[in-house]
Amino acid sequence: MKIKLTLLAVLLTPALAWAQQVPTGPAPKLEVAPRQVVLSSGTQPGAQTIALRNVGTAPLEIRALRMAPGSEGWQITTPMPAQTLPPGAQLQVRVAFTPDGKRRQSFGGLQIVSNDSTQIDDPHTPEIDYTTGVSLRAGSSWLLSLMVFFPLLGIPFLFMVPRGKEHLTRWVAVAAAAVPMVAAIYLYQHFDPNWGVKNGNSGLQFIEHAVWVRSFNIEFYMGVDGVSVMMVILTALVCLIAVGASWSVPLERSIRGYFTMFLLLETGMMGVFCALDFFLFYVFWEVMLLPMYFLIGIWGGPRKEYAAIKFFLYTLAGSVLMLLALIALYYNSAPTYLVDGTPASHTFDILKMAYANSYANVPPILGMNFARLVWVGLFIGFAIKVPMFPFHTWLPDAHVEAPTAISVILAGVLLKMGTYGMMRINFPILPEATTWASVGVAVFGVINILYGALCAMAQKDLKKLVAYSSVSHMGYCLLGMAAFTGTGMSGAMLQMFNHGTITSMLFMLVGVIYDRAHTRGVDEFGGVAQVMPVYAAFFGLAFMASLGLPGLSGFISEALVFLGAFPVFKVMTILAATGVIITAGYHLWAIQRIQLGPFNPRWESALKGHDMDRREWATLLPLAAIVLVLGFYPTPVLDTIKTGMGDLVNLLAHGQGAASIAGLP
Amino acid sequence: MTGLSNVASLYWFSPESVLTAGILVILVWDLVVRGVSRRTAGLLTLLTLAAMLVATFVTHDPRPRGLFGGLIARDPFSDFFKILFAVTTAIVGIMALRAKDAIDYDDGDREAGEFFALALSVTLGMNLMAASTDLLLAYLSLEFVSIMSYIMSGFTRRSRRSAEASLKYVIYGGVASGVMLYGMSILYGLAGTTDLVKIRLAAQHANPVAVFAAVSFCMAGFGYKIASVPFHMWCPDVYEGAPTPVTAFLSVGPKAAGFALLIRFFAGAMPAEIQTESLMGGAPWALMLACMSAVTMTLGNLAAIPQQNLKRMLAYSSIAHAGYLLMGFATGTAEGRGAVMFYLIAYLLMNLGAFLVVLAIAEAGLGESIDDYKGLGYRSPYHAAVLAIFLISLTGVPPMVGFVGKFYLFAALINKGGSMFIALAVLGVLNSAVSLYYYARVLKAMYLDQPARSEPVLVARQHTLLLAPLAGFTIAFGLYWSPVYNWVVGSLAMWLPQAQAATAQLLR
Helix, strand or coil, rough: HHHHHHHHHHHHHHHHHHCCCCCCCCCCEEEEECCCCEEECCCCCEEEEEEECCCCCCEEEEEEEEEECCCCCECCCCCCCEEECCCCCCCEEEEECCCCCCCCCCCEEEEECCCCCCCCCCCHHHHCEEEEEEEECCCCCCCCHHHHHEEEEHHHHHHHHCCCCCCCHHHHHHHHHHHHHHHHHHHHHHCCCCCHHCHHHHHHHEEEEEEEEEEEEEEEEEEECCCCHHHHHHHHHHHHHHHHHHHCCCCCHHHHHHHHHHHHHHHHHHHHHEEEEHHHHHHHHHHHHHHHHHHHHHCCCCCHHHHHHHHHHHHHHHHHHHHHHHHHCCCCCEEEEECCCEECCCCCHHHHHHHHHCCCCCEECCCCCCCHHHHHHHHHHHHHCCCCCCCCCHHHHHHHCCCHHHHHHHHHHHHHHHHHHHHHHHHHHHHHHHHHHHHHHHHHHHHHHHHHHHHHHHHCCCCHHHHHHHHHHHHHHHHHHHCHHHHHHHHHHHHHHHHHHHHHHHHHHHHHHHHHCCCCEHHCCCCHHHHCCCHHHHHHHEEEEEEECCCHHHHHHHHHHHHHHHCCHHHHHHHHHHHHHHHHHHHHHHHHHHHHHHHHCCHHHHHCCCCCCCHHHHHHHHHHHHHHHHHHHHHHHHHHHHHHHHHHHHHHHHHCCCCCCCCCC | CCCHHHHHHHHHCCCHHHHHHHHHHHHHHHHHHCCCCCCHHHHHHHHHHHHHHHHHCCCCCCCCCCEECCCCCCCCHHHHHHHHHHHHHHHHHHHHHCCCCCCHHHHCEEEEHHHHHHHHHHHHHHHHHHCCCCCHHHHHHHHHHHHHHHHHHHCCCCCHHHHHHHHHHHHHHHHHHHHHHHHHHHHHHHCCCEEEHHHHHHHHCHHHHHHHHHHHHHHHHHHHHHCEEECHHHHHHHHHCCCHHHHHHHHHHHHHHHHHHHHHHCCCCCCCCHHHHCCCCCCCHHHHHHHHHHHHHHHHHHHHCCCCCCHHHHHHHHHHHHHHHHHHHHHCHHHHHHHHHHHHCCCHHHHHHHHHHHHHHHHHHHHHHEHHHHHHHHHCCCHHHHHHHHHHHHHHCCCCHHHHHHHHHHHHHHHHHHHHHHHHHHHHHHHHHHHHHHHHHHHHHHCCCCCCCCCCCCHHHHHHHHHHHHHHHHHHHHHHHHHHHHHHHCCCHHHCHHHHHHHHHHHH
């Protein structure tokens, strides 16, 4: 070893001896501490001192020191003219925050423009270089991070469970999914339903905003508003219930891997609904694919490989188009500021894309209107998830092969990501193109309703029947959204929530009977109600809710969709309404074939005396309660979403640039 | 470009000098002790690379210089590639310590000294390739890399497959470099100089057809090195037949060197934002490169689908990746070049990682066919998991570094704009979706299929240990890559607008 080191030294010495003095001229160097000011409350005044030091070898010129545009409530309290700091000197800047009495959170940035050439924040914008920023934040929140990332914390614990005690992994998963649920209840209670875009903070609450990758202006930006809050709550709820439904996954089939993938999936889905930076949104969107592939592919039914790869390929094909669309939107966004006040040539901020940019006048690409082409690219990505006809064929395969809990997640949450994506991205960012495409969306919505219902009627497999009913029900969301009326939009959002709860019930009920009989043939049963009365009661409730019986939640949302869509699309709404009859038809027919009639003696041993057990009760009861309550009293949901939906409709009605949000230059 | 004098150049040339000294030490040591052990040779290799890195950092200077009268450039761009090559060679060196078809460790470490001396020689050649600003040196360094690679790919002496690989490589290589030399001779005839910058200036006024023909001929040599269509035919056979560490080396090192040379050749040593269309006499280079890129990635991906042998599949996948990289290069912007360089880092991590798993599993007694990977997820969860990470990263799914790399490539295309580049970007993303299909076949075999046997797979410890940082960085750079990207931008600074004026001043 010694010889080798000596050898190295011998080799290097002549090289070093040659060392010419590289003339590196004296340069100023700015050091800022702290780079981040965090005040715990956004309703109390506060102040903090920031030190600027010249740690370089040349005089540092502080050319300007100012608050970034939109730093509401923040100000510099020490007067700061342009000045020069000799090397080693220090300067104290005091920033103070005065609450405006309205917002609970306030974000701002202190901009420091100097002659320190190392402070180039955005390599693509040399014209606004040498500026650095200090992030100012009053009233921090970590609730959404907790909801998004807590499931990940459960993963190491899964692997700490000793061998032979694998049943404990289920309880680890319950704990990991229960915390987001508790947080969701807290979120619901503390969500201010009247907080809109006009109030500030882009209409958001529970905001977390920080710079993630400065060189590409990517931010870690999460928050909820009326568009996303119910979806976040739905995700937490459905995931917790799906953990309960995962009891039927055999312990010996690598249960740790199963729950690892499950919790990863929950993080991805929750992240999609919370993310407000388009890049972050995309990352969460894609993160979710892989766990889903494995969950269907490893723990699925007989044709699991086919179903898993079909799901993966379909969704990836859609999302890569979304990737191009997001890059195109990024490069055509106007210069703005990152949250800490540093200038940025472009932005991924979805809200800024929506309110501070107009894509209507961007020059055409590929000979087509830019906004419309991008709109279509995004729309295909989301439509595959919905799934909208003709991109729906992955859904029946995935549903049939997936284990019960995963079907619940697929139908309960995953499909909503498609319609949510349209509401969050397509509609506000490209309102003109949305108006242009609205008829198309409505037409596809009606096709989904009718085609899905007809397909469902033809199914022999109960799970496939429920899967096609999802295709049909998601059509209502599309129709309601396309109308751009407050009623239609709220109806679509309510339908998303209601469908999430109702279909989760349906898939769990399918799972209950499949676990006992190991078949799902609609025609193979009969008279199940005689031996499993409790099951029959839940089954009846869920199917009635799904067909839209007044008094249950599905009816309200479908009615709202029709009410909202009728003034705009008369013929199509009438056509869609005929779908209700087909829907009623296949639901009732399924109930009749399974629950009524003479009991099929083939299931004597499998079903008799094996009515629902306590775990199945526990998973179905909360959903049933929600379905019942929202059927009579949908106000809790409608109130929560009304401001968000109102802002969205407003934006669509007035086009871009009409509305402006606080916090923008 | 008028460069520094020979004596003054030596200081800036010290990384290469150190490397040369290291090669000589290993060769002499091998002769003196009559067969150096693979551990000693490996250690010496790593030390040499470390010394080279130290020399690179010590002599690093952001301002570009021309060495030896303008034969070689010493600038952040070449330093970037020096570091990239050193890391690649180090990883491959550690791989080769436990690779029976590279160094036969059951047979007294036969030829260990030669193997490492060759690997270091390739590194030296690649360093020169990335730095050459003169046709002559470009040709010499490219040939140097090629000849060393021929020997390395035929290193398993008793294997017919390896011999076949080497021979195919030699024949294709000979043809490609002959054609390239012909192109270079035309360029010399047109410009009367071998200096790239002067050629660029002369070509503005030369007969465009002659320039187009000459550069197209030169592309044969570059295309051969980066394995792009239509010069890719050697690639699957050589990758399959060569010892796995060599395959891993060839798939990353010379490809990166080829791109470095390509960038130098097209951008010249000129510190200016180059519009590819207006290059060298106004021929439609962007169109030509875009077509090459489109065909390369599509053919690579489609041909990878039916492959049964994992090494062969990765060979086609590496052709596809050459296509993605060409896509970024075709834009001709500094941003596109930055994307190419970032992607090369990502590609280094994920591709070396994937080959390392293939090697580790083959050394443990399983085969290289996808069927041999059935149930690997249950027999060797760690290795299956890291291979899954590498493959997902190769597909370009977040949160892996491969996604970030692709993101920058597509961003460069879309920022450049124009129907051609947007169409190319659409083709590129569709290709990534296609590539998922064959990568997922491996995932399926590992996790969805049940193992034929259930006993665990015993893998050499150094392989297992080396996989951890590769997989770790693949994920870590996928979550936070600012430092990496800043490094890339810094290495490209001389081609960025704000640096133009200053650099032009310096070179004049």
